[in-house]
Amino acid sequence: MTAEQLHKFIQAPGLLNQQSLPQLRELTERFPAFEAGWMLYLKNLKNLNDASFEQELFNGAIRIHDRRKLYVFLNETDDTADQTGQKDDIFEMIFPPEYNLEATGNVVESSEEVTGTKREKPRKGAGLIEKFLEAQPKMPQINEKEAGAPSEIKSAQEDGNEDFVTETLANIYAQQGYHKKAILIFEKLSLKYPEKSTYFAGQIEKIKYLMNN
Incomplete structure (x- = not known):
């Protein structure tokens, strides 16, 4: 489908x-x-x-x-x-x-x-x-440099800037086609907030589905 x-x-x-x-x-x-x-x-x-x-x-x-x-x-x-x-x-x-x-x-x-x-x-x-199917309101187009690479995300976490890795950022990545980066963030959020792991897993499945269709 x-x-x-x-x-x-x-x-x-x-x-x-x-x-x-x-x-x-x-x-x-x-x-x-x-x-x-x-x-x-x-x-x-x-x-x-x-x-x-x-x-x-x-x-x-x-x-x-x-x-x-x-x-x-x-x-x-x-x-x-x-x-x-x-x-x-x-x-x-x-x-x-x-x-x-x-x-x-x-x-x-x-x-x-x-x-x-x-x-x-x-x-x-x-x-x-x-x-559940549409992304959040359209955000300004971002590029790799502005958004930051996964290594930068990891660095920001290690520096204690935990607000850097957010669901909003993951949605921005997904909207702009950076699906793997979006999935990486949702995986990190799932580990950080295990009580919402089912929700984050659903977001990951949605991105994977859209990647293949």
Whole structure:
């Protein structure tokens, strides 16, 4: 599945069908930490009322950094029947009683608050998980000298300038095509912040996927 196809499904998840399902399943198998792939795969299963949805939702939810986005995305509808009971079931599967929302920073409204009001339909191209595929706002073009080589990054860390290696810098590298440098930074961040290692692994998988497509 190409990046263009992923963008199409993000903008119009109602297009997910029997043909897209095996492609997305393969994507999650090849890139298990790729959050956008999991979100689209789960949405596809839900669209088709697939019998494996519940089990796959359990498998996928633990890989999603912000489960609130997953919950809202799965419950987006194209003015179809609003199955409130099913939404409550999905809420409980994504946020089981033992899942500490506040400890992970994902403070989520109650099920009634999330599902009780009809949300405004998002504009085309403003999908809830667009952030997982698109880079952050465009940054000025940088060159090798301005950005610094990996050896300079290592030197900056050793000198105690820990702010030098940041997620923002990694995103700048990725935007400008310095994929290996971006991956290097995310690997360092993953070691520094092990509690966010799953998130950083997803960022690395995303970059690797874009490198090959």
